Amino acid sequence: MNRWCVLACVLLSVGVSTPALAALNVFACVPEWASLARELGGDKVSVYQASSPLQDPHRIEARPSLVAQMRRADLVICTGAELEAGWLPLLMQAAGNRNVQPGTPGYIAAAEYVDRLEIPTRLDRAAGDIHPGGNPHVQLDPRNIAKIAVVVSDRLAKIDPPNAAFYAARGEGFQTRWQAALSRWELEAQPLKGMRVVPYHKDSVYLINWLGMVEVMDIEPMPGIPPSAGYLAELVQRIQRDGADVITRSAYTDPKQPRWLAEHTHVPLVDLPYTVGGTPGAMDLFGLFDDIIARLKQARK
């Protein structure tokens, strides 16, 4: 028993003596919010990115390292809309951090602050892994990023009042640059209007909606259900009948089936970054949309 006491005391003293770091700890569930937090927090925040762009955001494990990071977080930025339903609740429970529970200023579910698309009118798992709160992949419409940035700036100021002026100024600077970029993207993406797209998963609806493209069909028969060989063969016929300009694949999805489909339909396959870091060009949020538009335009030629 004594040995355990000593161990507990050592651990406690480690905990107490760890100096409170000056920077605000931000835990971002997915890369896009990590990038946004860096844009808006600058050197006043230390951002932990819980997942990589090569990970399917639905299927992340509640790893021990994530529990440890959640424990130290001052602000948690996730997507919400049940995107992280399989792992985030466990981290919230295990980390024992009261300041970042849902409903507190330390927690942001980004999707709550934008108008969501594809809110199902019928909630039935026979339709695959649908989300009652609508399609959660909101980051691919840059107008949503602007809205969410307002929320993040506001929360940073609320949690870290001494630096409120810094966050406000930085937020304003970001919005100015973002609006300029937005105008540029909308101009550059003019030729993409009406482009007929076949994505793998329903993770590009916000992009398609923003740029006025057309989602002809998905490679997945239903959200979260991978296509069988028979279904792929059927897709070849449907694509040839309905016509498509491009097959798209997000960085985290297995390239095998999209490649097979592209070969058999002679429709070009475009690898899209999906989030920050998904392609070498998508180094930050600005690069994300630069790269998406450039890649789609390349395929349009």
Added chain:
Amino acid sequence: MRSQKLIASIVIVIASHASYAQSATSTEIQKLQNEVAAMRSDYEARIGALEARLAAAEVAGESAAPIEPAPFVQPPLAKPGTTTSGNEFNPAASLILTGTYGQLSQNPENYQIGGFIPSNGDVGPPGRSFRLGESELTLSANIDPYFSGYFVGAFDGDNGTSVEEAYISHVGLIPGGTIRFGRVLSAFGYLNEIHAHAWDFVDAPLALQAFFGGQLKDDGLQARWVAPTALLIEVGVELGLGDQFPGMDRQKNGANLAMLFGHIGGDVGFSNSYRFGATLYRSRATQRTYDDLDALGMPVTNAFTGDTDMWGLDFVWKWAPDGNAVAHSLKLQAEYFHRNENGSLTFDLNGLQDATGNYDSDQNGWYAQAVYQFTPRWRVGARYDYLDSGTIDIGLVGSGALSAADFPILTDHDPSRTTAMIDFSPSEFSRLRLQYAWDQARFTNTDDQLLLQYIMSLGAHGAHKF
């Protein structure tokens, strides 16, 4: 007090203005008019600036977003006006349906883990032929801003019901602290905390069956604390009734079960993560009975009274390329259990040969398993179980009062089992499994077990432990 002062000051201000107006001359009125005009032009300039900013924001699109969440559009699950607040506050509910088909070479009725005092718990494979497994109903919700509740009730195939877990949880009493009270799956090792439907094999490792009678649950209190470090360092304590094997309800005040546990975990690159754990356990038993045969083959009931001290080590390693477990993943898992039981053993309790002597045993067991996902939705796995009946000192045998043949179940034996499985998960919510095991838990005869299993989950999207 403050409001009284405020009212008083307002009264004074109004009174002074009234007297001022009475004594005002025309020049003063002129001066006032000038001031008002100046103020008006100032405000007009400011409003103009604001309007310009607003217009700029409107041009820029919808960037000037509301700070409040966009109103959540309630899916039309029910007609407006027919929902009551009781319905709106329904907890998250999910139901797990499981079942098996078993083809066993030995009669499951005589299943036994040789060399170990029987746990009288959930031991052995599911029976022969078609069997409904446990149907687990889970309900959970926040209770108020301070507590949340979690309930798992199980309906087993034999129409019995049990409360698997029912606990209240509080997060953050101290930073990093979590408290649970009620009935909790004990944090002994790795697998014990995980519900059976999330296991990688149909049945529990032999060690869990021999030492806890399947899965250790306890009524009591569990407290955990996570250190504020980048590496996961977690320590915890459990205190409880300890009525489940190897403890028992002794009708005494205080806690009969005490447990300490610690975990260390982290990542190695993007693709690997791990967790180590260690546990110390103590419980007591008073006349914990089990059935055996004496040297003549007559049934007797024996009883153990004394302390059970256990310790365990557990280890999990998970790999997935770039951390993306959709297509490929590997999970390695191993646990070691050691048990010391020290006290007295009564032979033929309340019978003709009733006799009591010392009892001291040192026993251990372990298992190791690997599960590999070779393509999306398909996994294969292998597991090896080994138990060592170790050393058992029975005072009645040592003194010559009885012979070792009077305790046949405690005969030296090293039970083992080799298991292979393949499973297919059509979606996140369904799984079909085929498992084959060569089970040598009995003293003689290998049991060849072929099991088919389904595990289906309906309702709320569950979250899975690491």
